[in-house]
Amino acid sequence: MSETRAWRTVLEHIESRLIEGALHPGDRLPGERALSAELGVGRSSVREALRVLEVLGLIRTQAGSGPNAGAIIIATPGGGMSALMRLQVAASGFPVADIVRTRLILESAVAGELAERLGREASEPIDLGAADRLLDAMDSPALSAAEFLALDAEFHLALAEASGNQVITATMAGLRSGIEGYALEGLAHLDDWRATSQRLRGEHRGIVAAIRAADASSARARTHDHISGYYAETSIHHH
Amino acid sequence: MSETRAWRTVLEHIESRLIEGALHPGDRLPGERALSAELGVGRSSVREALRVLEVLGLIRTQAGSGPNAGAIIIATPGGGMSALMRLQVAASGFPVADIVRTRLILESAVAGELAERLGREASEPIDLGAADRLLDAMDSPALSAAEFLALDAEFHLALAEASGNQVITATMAGLRSGIEGYALEGLAHLDDWRATSQRLRGEHRGIVAAIRAADASSARARTHDHISGYYAETSIHHH
DNA sequence: CGACCAGTGTGGTCTGACCACACGTGCTAG
DNA sequence: CTAGCACGTGTGGTCAGACCACACTGGTCG
Numbered sequence: 001m002s003e004t005r006a007w008r009t010v011l012e013h014i015e016s017r018l019i020e021g022a023l024h025p026g027d028r029l030p031g032e033r034a035l036s037a038e039l040g041v042g043r044s045s046v047r048e049a050l051r052v053l054e055v056l057g058l059i060r061t062q063a064g065s066g067p068n069a070g071a072i073i074i075a076t077p078g079g080g081m082s083a084l085m086r087l088q089v090a091a092s093g094f095p096v097a098d099i100v101r102t103r104l105i106l107e108s109a110v111a112g113e114l115a116e117r118l119g120r121e122a123s124e125p126i127d128l129g130a131a132d133r134l135l136d137a138m139d140s141p142a143l144s145a146a147e148f149l150a151l152d153a154e155f156h157l158a159l160a161e162a163s164g165n166q167v168i169t170a171t172m173a174g175l176r177s178g179i180e181g182y183a184l185e186g187l188a189h190l191d192d193w194r195a196t197s198q199r200l201r202g203e204h205r206g207i208v209a210a211i212r213a214a215d216a217s218s219a220r221a222r223t224h225d226h227i228s229g230y231y232a233e234t235s236i237h238h239h
Numbered sequence: 240m241s242e243t244r245a246w247r248t249v250l251e252h253i254e255s256r257l258i259e260g261a262l263h264p265g266d267r268l269p270g271e272r273a274l275s276a277e278l279g280v281g282r283s284s285v286r287e288a289l290r291v292l293e294v295l296g297l298i299r300t301q302a303g304s305g306p307n308a309g310a311i312i313i314a315t316p317g318g319g320m321s322a323l324m325r326l327q328v329a330a331s332g333f334p335v336a337d338i339v340r341t342r343l344i345l346e347s348a349v350a351g352e353l354a355e356r357l358g359r360e361a362s363e364p365i366d367l368g369a370a371d372r373l374l375d376a377m378d379s380p381a382l383s384a385a386e387f388l389a390l391d392a393e394f395h396l397a398l399a400e401a402s403g404n405q406v407i408t409a410t411m412a413g414l415r416s417g418i419e420g421y422a423l424e425g426l427a428h429l430d431d432w433r434a435t436s437q438r439l440r441g442e443h444r445g446i447v448a449a450i451r452a453a454d455a456s457s458a459r460a461r462t463h464d465h466i467s468g469y470y471a472e473t474s475i476h477h478h
Numbered sequence: 479c480g481a482c483c484a485g486t487g488t489g490g491t492c493t494g495a496c497c498a499c500a501c502g503t504g505c506t507a508g
Numbered sequence: 509c510t511a512g513c514a515c516g517t518g519t520g521g522t523c524a525g526a527c528c529a530c531a532c533t534g535g536t537c538g
Contacts (some may be wrong), residue, residue: 006491007290031519042492044283047521051246051287052294063499063520094406102345102406109344146265167333167341171410177296180264245522270488281523286490302489302530482537488530496523501516508511 006041010049013039018058029059096182099175100231104224106172107156110163111207111219119214130158131208138201145193149183155204183230200230245280249288252278257297268298338414339470343463345411346395349402350446350458358453369397370447377440384432392419394443439469 017023029035032050036043053059118126134155138148153176160169203226210219256262268274271289275282292298357365373394377387392415399408442465449458 032521033519036492042490044286044491044493047283048287048290050520051291055291055294061520094409098404098406101404102410105344105348105407106341144263144265147263150264165337165340167337167414168344170333171341173296175406177293177299180299271490272488275523281521283522283524289489300489480538482535484533484535486531486533488532489528490530491526491528493526494524497521498519499521500519502518503516504514506511506513508509 006045007048007052010035010039010041010046011052014049014053094175094178096178096231099178099182100227102175103156103172103179103227106168107159107227108220108223110160110165110168111211111223112216114159114163115211115214115216115219118211119216126162128162128208128211131155131162134158135201135204135208138197138204145197148193148197149180152183152200152204153180159207196230196233200226203229245284246287246291249274249278249280249285250291253288253292333414338418339466341414342395342411342418342466345407346398346466347459347462349399349404349407350450350462351455353398353402354450354453354455354458357450358455365401367401367447367450370394370401373397374440374443374447377436377443384436387432387436388419391439391443398446435469435472439465442468 014023014029023029030038032043032046035046039046050059050061054061114126114128117124134151138151138155143151156179157169157172157176160172163169203222207219207222207226210222253262253268262268269277271282271285274285278285289298289300293300353365353367356363373390377390377394382390395418396408396411396415399411402408442461446458446461446465449461
């Protein structure tokens with residue numbers, strides 16, 4: 001079975017080893033050639049996976065070892081692989097429907113909680129400044145479709161950050177590339193994406209307004225409709 | 240220059256282009272072969288750099304393009320390096336409160352959706368077998384606290400898997416170590432963790448029963464109470 | 479005019495081949 | 509016998525070439 005994304009198999013293999021505690025800091029991985037043979041992928045793919053792990057700080061490579069040991073050293077402990085890393089790695093591989101459904105759940109909850117917190121306690125100040133700035137930036141008529149979507153993704157991320165929930169923020173940041181992927185693909189197939197972006201802008205402001213008005217149920221509903229509506233509209237044109 | 244780390248030169252090249260604003264979201268990078276020739280490195284090194292950028296969410300690759308366009312799409316704007324910084328920050332663990340709040344949101348939604356799907360359509364069979372088996376396994380009186388909590392974590396994960404949502408499953412799997420961490424710490428401080436585990440078992444069965452009864456609101460509420468209740472009980476003993 | 483079908487170029491992968499370096503071994507010089 | 513050094517071996521780092529599946533293009537044929 002020719003798996004596209006062969007390097008993912010390597011990544012998942014090492015990742016599972018890490019999670020199940022089979023690898024401890026200081027341990028050495030099998031050599032690149034050994035991993036290649038063991039997993040049935042080319043050394044190129046192994047190297048791409050190792051490069052990712054190295055940039056993520058989970059691994060350290062050192063050249064020219066003796067014949068006794070392998071070649072690579074694990075730098076972080078087994079429980080260290082954060083959710084964000086795993087998501088980031090797998091993001092582009094998730095089914096679009098699952099990404100959308102998760103966004104619906106998480107973002108609706110975030111919007112509702114922001115509204116509730118803003119209405120309940122004035123002690124904890126909620127900073128919607130970043131969201132406001134992105135809202136204004138999206139009004140620029142000179143934006144390309146891709147640039148608009150990048151700002152759109154940042155806007156949704158800004159709301160998550162405003163909630164202060166690091167897990168949700170990290171999750172959405174991890175999903176971002178996957179989100180922008182299907183969003184861009186969908187928008188490109190629309191006849192006039194400017195009309196759609198106009199509607200999206202309005203919905204964005206509606207969400208923020210509902211949050212500011214401390215109307216939790218409205219914030220939840222608007223967020224839900226915003227995401228599901230866009231997804232429904234663009235997926236029509238996918239075929 | 241240093242001939243080792245050729246892929247870094249590619250990374251730095253694209254990175255600087257990103258920072259100086261020469262690349263906007265939606266732009267396409269030259270093809271891998273073109274980059275290879277332009278920078279004087281092999282295509283392997285170019286691919287390793289692109290893989291890193293992809294995992295960092297700065298780039299998206301798509302196969303098989305026509306001759307008009309390049310090959311890769313920039314996904315993030317000039318603030319590019321923030322993605323890497325976010326990664327590093329998140330590598331260290333999340334606040335327990337954030338993990339719990341996210342669990343409340345995600346697992347309640349999962350339980351509700353399972354109940355709805357089970358009631359609505361019999362076409363898509365929902366497999367609760369894994370959850371049932373874990374439920375039975377948790378009844379064993381010979382379990383240690385740690386073993387019980389491991390089964391508990393697997394049970395909650397099994398529900399997510401039953402929903403079929405890969406994103407949620409991956410997220411919860413990523414949070415698992417953090418979950419078991421605070422759970423074990425909390426349970427260890429209880430005088431008689433067996434009494435607590437007895438209650439948890441009952442709540443588990445109540446959740447599954449609600450799902451089987453296609454009672455979505457009950458499934459949601461029971462899940463919410465189960466998680467928040469446990470967290471509230473154990474956090475009392477944290478100080 | 480529309481449907482179809484080769485041509486072309488892309489990313490994705492594998493293989494084989496070098497290089498520089500680190501290590502172990504074992505020989506040699508003292 | 510010991511200290512020192514040269515050599516062989518295996519590693520990661522890199523490159524070049526080849527193939528595949530796919531997407532897009534542009535022409536041809538109905």
